[in-house]
Amino acid sequence: MTYCVGIKLNAGLVFLSDSRTNAGVDNISTFRKMIVYERAGDRCMVLLSAGNLSIAQSVREILQVEQLQERPDVEPLTIWNARSMFDAARVLGNAVRHVYDRDAKALEHAGVDFNVSLVFGGQIRGEGMRLFQVYSAGNFIEATLETPYFQIGESKYGKPVLDRVITPDTPLDEAAKCALVSMDSTMKSNLSVGPPLDLVVYEANRFETDKIVCIDMQNPYYRMLHSSWGQKLREVFDSLEDPVWDDAHTDVPLKVSGGRSKPLKKISRPDERLI
């Protein structure tokens, strides 16, 4: 499995990926799932991948040479000459389709789904930052103000904290912290998501980044986050009142006299029915 998240903010972009892969629980390996494509001053793009590793690696391999020939009189489109992130995402989608044409049939014979999902974001000089999620069919969607992040892989455990924290106005470092908390929750619940983690933070209109770090479990910041989050979550839980069944002695009774919803009927004899 995999967990990757890409976040688009007004201040920049945040990308985080784990690096565990598994073919069954008895075959665990480490593969990095992030690539940074950067021509400083011109474009900075980050690709995150999840799904079948052979497909993801093939896509990454051919992405570098992938060309979209749109018209005979125009230079073919590549991620290095694309004038917009949208066009670069089209090149990426096309690379997925090439791998499909080459491998899907043989995978199907082997009973393996053609399954890959990608997050691709960045900025090309001349336009704003953009963030895309690319599907197995090579089609893609773009992040918007309302939904400023994309997750791929094991997304459920880490989603609640993103939903609570991330808005387009979130500062970059706070969003990086949020992505790491989201990853921490995921690693706690899904063994097939694991370290080291790759984190990239891109500041808007820089067209390059030096905020790239590989975080292992010895990383001081990650260790602090991991232990403090667990401990403080528990403190918050303890600080909430336990339910009180008798509504006479509390402002927030659990059982309300004459409540609006009907409590369950019990069944107390073999011949009794609910309805």
Place this chain on the structure above:
Amino acid sequence: MTYCVGIKLNAGLVFLSDSRTNAGVDNISTFRKMIVYERAGDRCMVLLSAGNLSIAQSVREILQVEQLQERPDVEPLTIWNARSMFDAARVLGNAVRHVYDRDAKALEHAGVDFNVSLVFGGQIRGEGMRLFQVYSAGNFIEATLETPYFQIGESKYGKPVLDRVITPDTPLDEAAKCALVSMDSTMKSNLSVGPPLDLVVYEANRFETDKIVCIDMQNPYYRMLHSSWGQKLREVFDSLEDPVWDDAHTDVPLKVSGGRSKPLKKISRPDERLI
């Protein structure tokens, strides 16, 4: 979808279920997913169901008349005369198999999986409390000290808080609070899990319970929990330090000079490769 959780503690049992069902997002209904079987002073058993609603309802219907004839000279086993929860769980598993025999083929023709999962727990006089999860094949597993709870339906969003809080020593009301927080996180992230909620708390060795409540979104305790949990979670998040990229000025640097793990290499030219 559905979310149900059953928890076994030294002090008793806690059961919580939502009541939303859906056949696609355009067909949402309300069905209660919990039944309490109780012969006061002798046995108190609670059944939670998830999966295909027609299967779950059929299982509930025939469970009342289901008999396991083990030997011709012995009275057939039912949930009402079983002398252990294990035997009662066998009767339940058998009910699932009866529905399978009746419906599975026709469901398969219609392209529908035979999909049902059940949590079944309680206490019969003469033994301790027990909690089981019953699968579509009618087989089942029992909760232990190490894993004192079972979830069925949409389990992922609500699992982290259970893992952080629940141990066999957790007091009953605290466990009920934990189940409600778990449900709250699930309802926030999965539209197909919804109110009203049915909560039952069973105290050990009582062989009956009056702690049964139907909780809708107007319930004062649930409203308090919902708003306080969200707000305090956010406060905890804000209280954690943001990452600092420069390791000179912090005890917990994100980027460590000479860190153990290699940062990602960037790709900066079309002919460059990662490896």
